[in-house]
Amino acid sequence: MTNDLLWPRYDSPDNLIVIERIPLADRGLPATTYEVLLRAATYSPDRVAVSYLPDADRWMIPYERTFADLLAAVHLFAHVMHDAGITRSDAVALISPNCSELHAAILAAEAVGIAAPINPSLSNDHAAALIELAGAAVIVAAGPDLDPQAWDLARALAVKTGVTSLFALHTDDPDIDAAALEPLDGVTVAYLTDAASGLADDGLPATPPAADDLAAFFHTGGTTGAPKLAAHTHANQVATAWMIAANGSLAEGDTLFAALPLFHVNALMVTTLAPLLRSQHVVWAGPLGYRDVPLYGIFWKLIEKYRIVALSGVPTVYSVLAQLPLDADISSLQFAVVGASPLPPAVRTAFETHTGVALCEGYGLTEATCASARSFPDHPRPGSVGQRMPYQQVRVVDPETNSVIDDPDSIGSLEIAGPAVFAGYVGRSAEGRVVDPSSVVTDGWLATGDLARIDADGFIYLAGRAKDLIIRGGHNIDPAVIEDAMRAHPAVVDACAVGRPDLHAGEVPVVYVTVSQPVEIAELTQWAQEHVVERAAMPKSIQIRDTLPVTDIGKPFKPPLRADATRQVVADELAANGLHHAASEVEAGVVDGTVSVTIPRSISVTAAAEILGRYAIRWRFAK
Numbered sequence: 001m002t003n004d005l006l007w008p009r010y011d012s013p014d015n016l017i018v019i020e021r022i023p024l025a026d027r028g029l030p031a032t033t034y035e036v037l038l039r040a041a042t043y044s045p046d047r048v049a050v051s052y053l054p055d056a057d058r059w060m061i062p063y064e065r066t067f068a069d070l071l072a073a074v075h076l077f078a079h080v081m082h083d084a085g086i087t088r089s090d091a092v093a094l095i096s097p098n099c100s101e102l103h104a105a106i107l108a109a110e111a112v113g114i115a116a117p118i119n120p121s122l123s124n125d126h127a128a129a130l131i132e133l134a135g136a137a138v139i140v141a142a143g144p145d146l147d148p149q150a151w152d153l154a155r156a157l158a159v160k161t162g163v164t165s166l167f168a169l170h171t172d173d174p175d176i177d178a179a180a181l182e183p184l185d186g187v188t189v190a191y192l193t194d195a196a197s198g199l200a201d202d203g204l205p206a207t208p209p210a211a212d213d214l215a216a217f218f219h220t221g222g223t224t225g226a227p228k229l230a231a232h233t234h235a236n237q238v239a240t241a242w243m244i245a246a247n248g249s250l251a252e253g254d255t256l257f258a259a260l261p262l263f264h265v266n267a268l269m270v271t272t273l274a275p276l277l278r279s280q281h282v283v284w285a286g287p288l289g290y291r292d293v294p295l296y297g298i299f300w301k302l303i304e305k306y307r308i309v310a311l312s313g314v315p316t317v318y319s320v321l322a323q324l325p326l327d328a329d330i331s332s333l334q335f336a337v338v339g340a341s342p343l344p345p346a347v348r349t350a351f352e353t354h355t356g357v358a359l360c361e362g363y364g365l366t367e368a369t370c371a372s373a374r375s376f377p378d379h380p381r382p383g384s385v386g387q388r389m390p391y392q393q394v395r396v397v398d399p400e401t402n403s404v405i406d407d408p409d410s411i412g413s414l415e416i417a418g419p420a421v422f423a424g425y426v427g428r429s430a431e432g433r434v435v436d437p438s439s440v441v442t443d444g445w446l447a448t449g450d451l452a453r454i455d456a457d458g459f460i461y462l463a464g465r466a467k468d469l470i471i472r473g474g475h476n477i478d479p480a481v482i483e484d485a486m487r488a489h490p491a492v493v494d495a496c497a498v499g500r501p502d503l504h505a506g507e508v509p510v511v512y513v514t515v516s517q518p519v520e521i522a523e524l525t526q527w528a529q530e531h532v533v534e535r536a537a538m539p540k541s542i543q544i545r546d547t548l549p550v551t552d553i554g555k556p557f558k559p560p561l562r563a564d565a566t567r568q569v570v571a572d573e574l575a576a577n578g579l580h581h582a583a584s585e586v587e588a589g590v591v592d593g594t595v596s597v598t599i600p601r602s603i604s605v606t607a608a609a610e611i612l613g614r615y616a617i618r619w620r621f622a623k
Contacts, residue, residue, distance in 0.1 A: 007278075010390070011248030013379055013457050019246075019390045024419060029242050031211040032234035034074075034111040034204070036241065036276050041071035044279040047253070051306070052100045054173040055286035056294035060304050063100055063172045067279065070104060075203060076196040077101075077108035082205040083195075084138050084165040086113040088213060091134040093163075095120050095127065095154050096142035097287035098262050098393050101169040101192060103272065106216075106262060110237075111204055116217040116229070119264040120150035123533040124160070131161045133229050133426055134217050135433045140192060143168030144179040146287065158187050167192040171287070211235040214435070217426055218265045220366040220476050229426035230366045231435045232265075239419035240369040241273035243389040244448065245280075249334055249377055250310060252278050257303070257311035259285035259295070269370040270312050270337070283308065287361045290317050296324055296456065304328035312337040314473055315616070316504045317346050318359060322350035333357050335377040336436075337366065339385075346613030361385045363460055365445055366476075368392075369420040373460050384459040392418040394454055395445070411463045414452040415445040422446075451594070465593050470499040470509050472535075477537045480509050485531040486542075491519040496548050497539060498558050500565035501615045510565050511539040514548055559590035566617055573611050579603060585622075598622050 006028055008019050008115045019542045040049065052063045060603065081092055092109035094117045096102045103264055109115035115534035116134040118127055120142065125235045131139070141154030146169055158166045165188040170178055181189050209215070215237050216238035217229040250256075258271035275282050283306045286292055290313060295302075299321060302308070316339060333355070339362040348359050358377035363385035372394070381387075388394045396405045396412030405412040421444065424437030440447050451463040470477040479497035486495035493514045498545040499507035513524065532538050549557040569587035575583040597619040599608060612619050 007246060009248055011376065011378070013133065013254050013381075013387050013459070016246070016387065016390060019041070020474065024239065024391045027242070029238055030277075031238065032110075032209045032213070033215055033241075033273060034208050036273055037067075037071055037074060037107060037237060038278045040279050041067040041530075043067075043249050047279060048281050049276070049279075050100070050103065050279070051283045052172045053284065053286045054171070054287070055316065056292045056298060057520075058173075059295075059298050060305070062283065063174075065100065067276075067291045069170060070107075070189055070497060072201040073101075073104035074108045074111060075201045076199055077105050077192060079199040079205045080167065080192060080195045081108060081138060082112050084167075085200075086138055087206070088113060090114065090138075091136040091217060093118055093131045093134060093136040093157075094141070094263075094313050095150055095157070096169050096262075097147050097150065098259075098267075098289060098322065099142070099146060099172050099287055100284075101171055102140075102142075102262055103284070105169065105192065106268065109140075110215045110234070111209065111406045112206055114214050114217060119261070119263045120153060121535055123535070124153060124156055126533050128160050130219050130229060131157060131163070133354060133428060133433075135428075136161070137163055138165045138167070139163050140167045140169065142287075142456060143170060143181070143191060145173075145176045146171040153602075155182075155184060158184055158189075164188065166180045167195060183532040198325050209234055211238070215227050215424065216268070218366050219263075220405060231423040231426055232369055233423050236422060237269065237273060239391070240269055240371055243391070243420070244270055244274040244374075245277040246369055246390070247374070250278065250280070251282065254278070254309040255283060255306050255332075257280040257285070257306070257308045259289040259317075260312065260314075261289055265370045266312065266364075268337070281306075284453045290314075296320055298530075299324060300326055300328040300330055303330045303333055309334050310336065312339075314338065315343050315506060316473060319347045319614075322347065322354045325390045325565075326355065330355065330357070337359050337362055343616060345616075346610070349613070363462070365448055365567060367422045367440060368448070369422060372416050372420060378544055381459050382603065384455075384461050388458040388460065389420075392416060392420055394460060396452055396454055400574075408453060408455045411451055411453045414448045414450045414454075414460065416448060417444045417446065419506075425601045456460060470497065470507060472499075472502075472508055472536050473505040475536050477509055477534065479509070481537045482509055482528070482532055484540055485533070486511055486513055486524070488525050488531060489519075489524065491515045491517050492524070494548055494556075496556055496558055496561055498562045498565055500540065501569050501617055502540075503614055504588060506616065508540045509537055510541045510543070512543050512545050512561050512564075514546065515544055519544075559595075563590050563595050565587040566597060569615070570597050570599065570612065570617075570619070574599070574603070577607070577611055581608070587622075593619055596620065 049067040050065050053059050091114040106115045142150040144151045157571045168191045169573040215234045216232045220230050229402040260267040335358045363373040375386040399413045424435040427434045453461050482497035485497040495513045500510045502508040549560045571583040582600045587598045601621050
């Protein structure tokens with residue numbers, strides 16, 4: 001196996017054809033995520049693999065692990081999980097903000113069973129449903145010294161779901177002593193490191209996984225809106241990690257920055273497995289990640305100290321960074337990856353003008369193991385989310401006839417095929433857990449739920465979503481979570497939730513309702529606060545309408561509501577900037593699945609671009 005075979009030149013769109021002349025199976029990739037780690041620890045045992053910051057205030061004193069240290073920790077935690085009854089087909093639920101022990105625990109869970117990371121901010125009922133769907137028998141969670149709320153949630157879930165073991169994770173803060181853990185009847189409760197004391201750290205306790213074995217379950221809104229667990233095989237994750245790591249703008253030993261939560265597939269693929277493949281160093285922000293406000297005060301100094309080459313974030317992160325004074329040498333920073341939600345043009349312009357660093361958009365979804373398209377720093381393609389990645393196939397089809405559309409200027413439903421397409425959604429039957437892709441995969445093609453066009457070079461241009469999923473700061477929200485809660489109110493007849501453009505989160509949920517009797521908005525808001533089980537899904541506004549739009553056969557029709565929500569945002573922005581005369585003249589409609597806003601010509605081009613360019617919306621002047 002030569003280095004050129006494993007790492008071909010991949011810094012230009014033209015490289016794609018050359019790369020695919022060699023079958024992926026001939027490139028000598030590790031078979032599993034465990035082999036990825038084992039390979040890194042064998043080739044670079046003493047090199048620092050990961051640095052964990054306790055928090056932004058102590059960014060100069062990270063806790064470090066070499067590749068050999070990380071492998072040893074994974075072996076220890078794998079023994080604990082195996083001793084707790086975890087076998088190859090068993091899931092381990094992991095509920096914690098980022099920390100060094102969570103990092104190793106996820107890799108250990110994949111090595112002996114199946115990792116099932118869960119957002120610690122989910123409600124008790126929602127998290128319990130995911131644990132039961134996964135069939136997890138063990139929970140690993142943030143201990144009381146790391147995240148008291150997550151620990152309280154984990155204890156309640158342990159009782160509710162009947163798991164046999166609950167293991168706590170320590171904080172990376174050296175100044176905090178571990179708190180005593182209160183016992184639970186019928187459940188083994190201990191710190192994960194205490195349970196690992198005296199166990200072997202030089203190998204796995206059972207036969208290593210195979211490429212086709214399940215590696216992880218990631219919760220997602222799914223391409224059709226309903227909350228689901230998406231199952232990834234080891235082959236899915238390794239192939240996708242390689243596609244990410246093959247980036248020609250990066251090299252072995254480079255340092256990356258990570259701050260997205262590990263319950264999100266991006267953090268595992270982009271800033272864990274891909275760097276492991278290239279023996280790259282990753283600096284991890286503290287448990288709050290990008291939500292740690294003091295982080296922004298030292299961000300550029302952090303880039304300088306650790307010689308960060310690349311980072312990954314959502315549009316709101318770059319909007320903030322574009323406003324921070326450049327008080328350090330950031331010449332090491334080659335590019336920054338942005339994804340999860342549409343990138344407003346003004347955010348791109350502001351960041352790149354301010355820093356001189358290219359913002360590279362990407363595209364992916366949990367069902368395709370995170371990444372399916374990437375952009376190139378030196379080959380910008382405005383308006384595109386990137387070129388398809390090697391060995392992944394993309395196409396658009398007519399949503400009515402399901403026939404393939406060959407015209408690069410025509411929009412259709414985006415589909416993806418290849419080694420990144422997931423094993424399926426997790427379900428339960430009388431026989432136990434099942435994994436079934438059939439609801440969204442046909443003949444190997446995954447229906448993404450997005451509308452797009454694809455040019456001759458394989459660059460994807462999104463044109464809206466074919467489905468109703470709301471994406472808030474990269475977090476998928478099922479509208480039914482909101483709608484079902486609102487319909488349960490005695491005065492509400494029907495409800496439709498849609499996404500409204502938002503400067504900070506990309507979009508936020510709003511809900512329109514019809515009622516059978518007079519009711520105050522304040523009462524409905526209070527009801528939503530008490531009954532919408534997912535905090536991120538709490539609607540930002542509730543509006544009462546006489547009727548809600550439906551199709552000719554009586555099904556809910558949400559495009560007009562999305563248009564109305566966008567129109568209100570644009571009108572509010574114009575009014576806030578003193579353009580009250582124009583606010584009332586704003587119109588909005590839906591064209592090819594995308595909301596299009598029309599504004600009066602009384603607004604100057606400069607003012608319109610400055611105000612609306614901060615949003616990822618389509619707008620034009622009235623004729």
